[in-house]
Amino acid sequence: MSDPVADLIEAEGLPESYREVVEQHWEPLATRIARLPASRAPLVIGINGAQGSGKSTLCKFLEVLLARRRIRAVTLSLDDLYLTRAERLQLAEEVHPLFATRGVPGTHAVAMGLGIIEDMLAGRALDLPRFDKATDDRAAEGTRITGPVDVLLLEGWCVGAKPQDAAALAEPINPLEREEDPDGIWRSLVNHWLSEDYARLFDQIDLLVMLKVANFDAVRRNRALQEQKLRAANPDAPNVMDEAALERFLAHYERLTRHMLAEMPDRADVVIEIGPDQNPLPPAKD
Known part of the structure; x- marks a missing residue:
């Protein structure tokens, strides 16, 4: 009989040793999600x-592990809610040039995300x-997506992010930030939208999980690796x-990333420390 976890490890190009990560971290998280009171369907699990x-x-492993428990999970990435390129260019022209770059609050179709959750709660088919x-x-x-969804x-x-205090925005x-x-x-509008539209979306979260890297330097390293993989897969992409x-792209993310690293661990329901190899650090021993 096929082992879905082994199949996924192979499909993702991960070493066989990654099974330890699954057993030590993802299995317990899947169990915790499965044990949440089913007050509605879908339950919304925020992965920051x-x-x-x-x-x-x-998310790929949680889908497999929850399926073992006969729980259907579907993943929605905040990235997939980005405004179209044309919409962002219009926003940049009418509001502020920095909104041409995807990523920060203000560059997502938040209403679309809320509509997806509403459709799932109503059991409607959706795209x-x-x-x-x-x-x-x-x-x-x-x-x-058709049929009932148990977990989204x-x-x-920036899933689950909260706005900064206004005073913190003063210094670039x-x-x-200093030059553009x-x-x-721009940063004040990002903060404003985070307290309005995004707050309504994040209020739908039933359990917030934070994958916590050490610092912003780790973000630079990890994002560079992502770009290398994208270049290898799409060498002609423009x-x-x-x-x-x-x-320059990462500079758009720096302020809010540093803010989340400082304040989110104290309020997230689950915090998983991520090491320099992009894998979770071993659980602390008692």
């Missing part, structure tokens, strides 16, 4: 983690959107970034 922390991989990072635009076709895995780099934290947002308009472009 900086770029390269392993959110997508975790999950998909975003193509190689072309920097929403894919023409989504993924059709909502994953994304990197050259991008000297008056703080929007694959070189080192300078990647550094």
